[in-house]
Structures are given as C-alpha cells and as structure tokens.
Amino acid sequence: MKLPTLNPADPDPLEFAPPLLRLQESMPNPLGRTVLKVLAALLGALVLWALIGRLDIVAVAEGKLVPHSYLKIVQPAESGIVKEILVRxxxxxxxxxxxxxxxxxxxxxDAKSLEAEHRRKRLSLRRIDAELANKPFRVEAGDPAELAREVEAQYRANRAALEAALAEEKSRLVKARHDLSSAEQVRAKLLETLPHYREQDKAFERLAKEGFAGGIMASDKRRERVEKEQELKTQDFIIESARAGILQSEKKLAQIDSDYRRQLHAER
Known part of the structure; x- marks a missing residue:
C-alpha cells in the first residue's frame, strides 16, 4: 500500500487543531530553561561566597593612632604638603x-595673612583709643601706608557721623531753649498786664450796674480779661512743652555719646 505524499505547500494539521492539543504538541520555549540555569548558578555562587568569603567593615573616626610595634607613626598637628622625606x-x-x-x-x-591682620588690629585699637579720648588719629612711623589710610578714613567717617548726629540734636536743643525763653517773656508780660485787665473788668461791671456804662462796653472788658487769662494758660503749656523738649534733647545727646562709646568698646 502506498502512503500519500504530503505537499510542502499543504497547511499543518495542528493549525486547525484545538488550542489545548496545539499547545500539547508544540515544543517548549528554551528561554525559560536558560533563565532557570542562570538563577541556579547565581544562587550557588552566593552560597559559596557566604561559606568562604570574608566581610571587611570600614569605619571612619577621629583619634590618635597607637601602634602595636616599635614603629612610631608621626602625625602632624596641621595638614600640609610634604615636600621631601629624609628617612625610610x-x-x-x-x-x-x-x-x-x-x-x-x-x-x-598664612603667616603673611596673620601678620597683616595683626597690623590691622593694632591700628584699629589705636583708632578706637583716639576716638574714646576725643583725640585725632595719628599715623606713626612704620605703619603700612595702605592700612593707615584705611583706618584713618574709618576714623574720620565715625567722627563725622557722631558730629552730625550731635549737631542735629543740638539744633533741636537750641530751638527748645529759644521757645522756652520766648514763652517765659510772653508769660511775664501777661502777668504784668493781667491785673490791669481784671481791674478794668471789675470797674466797668460796677459802672454798668450803676448805669454809668453800657452793657456792651462791660462785656468787651470781660472778654479781654478772659482772653488774657487764656493766653497765660497757653503760655504755661508752651513753657512746660519747651522744658520737656530740652530735657529730651539733653537725654538724646547723652544717649548718642553713650551708644558711640559702647560701639567702640564692642569693637575692641
């Protein structure tokens, strides 16, 4: 009996089979087996490293090294760059x-920087002493020219600021004293003339009652007397305000000088 020959162009019968049968007859994918072998190899290497490997712990700390031998490890007090080693x-x-x-x-x-800072500090101390003593700052022989000019400029700026603040407050003090003097003069004049206005008020009031003067004239004299009394009270308030302004200006002047000196002592 002769078997029928299959034509290569004929379709595969499994393509028309049910999915379960097609899955059962197909070859498995080799990728899964490869992944499984790789994982097994990694697991074996991990177990082997855990059995024979050693874990070194690296810790960083500050302190002094104490050698166990006769070799002395020299540690510099400050970090630097070694130019030449003369021993083995x-x-x-x-x-x-x-x-x-x-x-x-x-x-x-570093030495040059420290030396410059020392010179600057020395000049600053001389400037502060001159300001505290209200004396001019003088440049001495041997002082660095650039630093001396800088410190002298700072001295002049500080003195100018102090003198400006004092001059402004002194002008307020002079104005307050002038206002006080003017108010006291006006008050003294009112104290001299007020009795005259009071006598006129009483006289015209008596004449108005007796019929020798009109009521309007008596009312005008009463108004003048009241106005002068109010002016006297106003001058009393002005005098008190001027005295308070003088006291405040004097305290402000003392505070400006105190703050100036306190700042200088803080700079020392």
Whole structure:
C-alpha cells in the first residue's frame, strides 16, 4: 500500500487543531530553561561566597593612632604638603633629627595673612583709643601706608557721623531753649498786664450796674480779661512743652555719646 505524499505547500494539521492539543504538541520555549540555569548558578555562587568569603567593615573616626610595634607613626598637628622625606621606614632616628621637609608655600601665605591682620588690629585699637579720648588719629612711623589710610578714613567717617548726629540734636536743643525763653517773656508780660485787665473788668461791671456804662462796653472788658487769662494758660503749656523738649534733647545727646562709646568698646 502506498502512503500519500504530503505537499510542502499543504497547511499543518495542528493549525486547525484545538488550542489545548496545539499547545500539547508544540515544543517548549528554551528561554525559560536558560533563565532557570542562570538563577541556579547565581544562587550557588552566593552560597559559596557566604561559606568562604570574608566581610571587611570600614569605619571612619577621629583619634590618635597607637601602634602595636616599635614603629612610631608621626602625625602632624596641621595638614600640609610634604615636600621631601629624609628617612625610610624602620630607620633609627635621633632626637632633633629632621624627618621631612614640608612645603612652606601655604604656611608662608598664612603667616603673611596673620601678620597683616595683626597690623590691622593694632591700628584699629589705636583708632578706637583716639576716638574714646576725643583725640585725632595719628599715623606713626612704620605703619603700612595702605592700612593707615584705611583706618584713618574709618576714623574720620565715625567722627563725622557722631558730629552730625550731635549737631542735629543740638539744633533741636537750641530751638527748645529759644521757645522756652520766648514763652517765659510772653508769660511775664501777661502777668504784668493781667491785673490791669481784671481791674478794668471789675470797674466797668460796677459802672454798668450803676448805669454809668453800657452793657456792651462791660462785656468787651470781660472778654479781654478772659482772653488774657487764656493766653497765660497757653503760655504755661508752651513753657512746660519747651522744658520737656530740652530735657529730651539733653537725654538724646547723652544717649548718642553713650551708644558711640559702647560701639567702640564692642569693637575692641
């Protein structure tokens, strides 16, 4: 019996089979097996590293190194750059022997900065002493020219600011004293003339009652007397206000000088 030959162009019968049968007859995907092998290899490597590996703990802390041998580890007090090492590890050294040479570039820069700051501070102290003593600031021989000009400019600026504040408050004090003097003069004049207005008021009031003067004239004299009495009270208030202004200006002048000196002491 001769079997029928299949034409390569004929469709695969599994394509028309049910999904379950098609899944059962198809070859499994090799990717899953590869992933499983890789995971198993990684797990084995992890177990092997856990059995034979060692974990080093790195900690950072500040302190002094204490060696367990006779070798002395030299630690500098300040960080720097080593220019030259004159000994080898394990060599025997003597007391006072030079072990290494440091690069002095940074140290020289720091020294110059400290020296400049020292000179600036010294000039500033002289400026403060001159301001506290109300004396001029004088440049001495040997003072750096640039620093001396800077400190002298600061001295002049501080004195100018102080004198401006004092001059402004002194002008208020002079005005308050002038107002007080004027008010006292007006008050003295009112005290001299007020009895005359009171006598006129009483006289015209008596004449009006006796019929020798009109009521309008008596009313005018009464009004003049009342106005002068009110002016006297007003001058009393002006005098009290001027005295309060004088007291306030004097306190303000003392406060300006006190604040100025307190700031100078704080700068020291």
């Amino acid at each position: 590890e394990g060599a025997v050294v003597r007391s006072g022997q030079t072990l290494m040479r440091m690069d002095t570039l940074v140290a020289d820069a």
